[in-house]
Amino acid sequence: MPSVLLSQLATANKLSVEPWPEDATLYQPYEVEQILLPENASCLAVKAYLKMCNLPFDVRTCANAEHMSPGGRMTKLPFIRAGAFIFAEFEPIVNFVEQKEMAIGNLQDEDEKADMRTYVSLVENIFTMAELYISFKNERVYKEVTAPRNGSVYPWPMNHMQNYGKRRNALRLLKVYQWNDLDIENVIEKVAKCCETLEYKLKESPDTPFFYGEQPCELDAIAFGHLFSILTTTLPNMALAQTVQKFKHLVEFCRFIDDKYFQTRK
Numbered sequence: 001m002p003s004v005l006l007s008q009l010a011t012a013n014k015l016s017v018e019p020w021p022e023d024a025t026l027y028q029p030y031e032v033e034q035i036l037l038p039e040n041a042s043c044l045a046v047k048a049y050l051k052m053c054n055l056p057f058d059v060r061t062c063a064n065a066e067h068m069s070p071g072g073r074m075t076k077l078p079f080i081r082a083g084a085f086i087f088a089e090f091e092p093i094v095n096f097v098e099q100k101e102m103a104i105g106n107l108q109d110e111d112e113k114a115d116m117r118t119y120v121s122l123v124e125n126i127f128t129m130a131e132l133y134i135s136f137k138n139e140r141v142y143k144e145v146t147a148p149r150n151g152s153v154y155p156w157p158m159n160h161m162q163n164y165g166k167r168r169n170a171l172r173l174l175k176v177y178q179w180n181d182l183d184i185e186n187v188i189e190k191v192a193k194c195c196e197t198l199e200y201k202l203k204e205s206p207d208t209p210f211f212y213g214e215q216p217c218e219l220d221a222i223a224f225g226h227l228f229s230i231l232t233t234t235l236p237n238m239a240l241a242q243t244v245q246k247f248k249h250l251v252e253f254c255r256f257i258d259d260k261y262f263q264t265r266k
Contacts, residue, residue: 020102021083024057026050027065028078033152034063037233038131043078045090045225051261052104052216053097063153074128074173090124090225094218105217116212119201119219126194127226129179130240133187136170137180140236188243195247198223202249209256223250224257 028043029035035043050057057080062068069076072089079088080096087093097103108116135146150166151159174180179187201211211219227250230240245251 018083018100020055020100022056024055024080024082026057026059026078026080027068028059028061029065030061030063030153034149036146036149037135037229037235038128039066039075039077040233041127041131041226041229042075042090043225044229045222046078046080046093048224048257048261049090049094049097049104049218049221052221053102055097055102074124074132090218090222091120103218104215105212107215108212108217112212116217116219119198119211120222122194122197123219123222123226125177126190127230129174129177130187130191131226131230132170132174133179133182133184134235134237134240136167137174138184138237142167144236184237184239188239191240191243192246195244195250199247199249202253209253220257224254227251228254228258 026043026046029039031040047057047059065078066076069079069088070086072079072092074089076088078093079086080093082096085096087096094103105113105116134141136142146167147163151163154162171180182190198211205211205213208214210216211223227244230244231251231254233241235241
């Protein structure tokens with residue numbers, strides 16, 4: 001057996017055997033003055049997921065969280081340090097928890113899990129692209145919110161260099177996913193269709209507060225992260241929030257998740 005495969009098997013076995021560390025730490029940018037809409041949505045989705053799994057974790061905010069991250073497909077954030085392991089972004093963190101058999105959704109059969117993950121992919125792709133678009137393509141939002149917040153933790157002229165690099169990377173990602181040439185009407189249409197799909201799915205279980213039955217799953221976490229962040233983030237252009245607000249079942253879903261998992265500590 002090749003040594004690389006042996007190493008992968010050993011790592012997988014170690015992941016599943018070790019208990020959840022008591023000092024697990026989630027890293028993210030400063031919430032009040034720095035974090036941007038796409039990053040906040042991703043961080044909130046991971047926090048919601050870990051809370052739904054009833055796994056303890058600390059949150060550490062730092063100016064260079066993005067640069068400390070081992071990388072990722074979209075925002076690179078958040079990243080979590082759990083013992084000897086570090087994982088970044090929603091899906092890798094969920095996969096890590098699942099390998100330790102501590103994940104929510106264990107009662108789902110394989111067909112239901114496959115269906116659920118299709119929704120998760122849809123939510124992550126559509127909402128992250130829309131959040132990046134409004135943050136970096138809309139000039140007013142970029143000049144009044146994105147650039148000042150992203151550059152707030154750096155001295156001049158490094159703040160301008162950081163903003164230039166951040167915007168370049170965001171526009172490159174939008175181009176890869178073929179969102180770069182869309183106008184705001186196209187973006188809103190995509191968001192509305194995604195919300196319509198989610199609301200239809202939520203209505204399939206009218207007697208339960210979650211997307212799949214009586215217990216939460218990763219779709220509940222990632223949908224909440226993006227929807228709640230869009231609804232509660234004030235921008236010069238509120239088109240995304242105004243679109244989400246049209247879907248009352250999704251708004252009520254966000255209120256329920258916020259009350260259940262984030263307000264009980266108060």
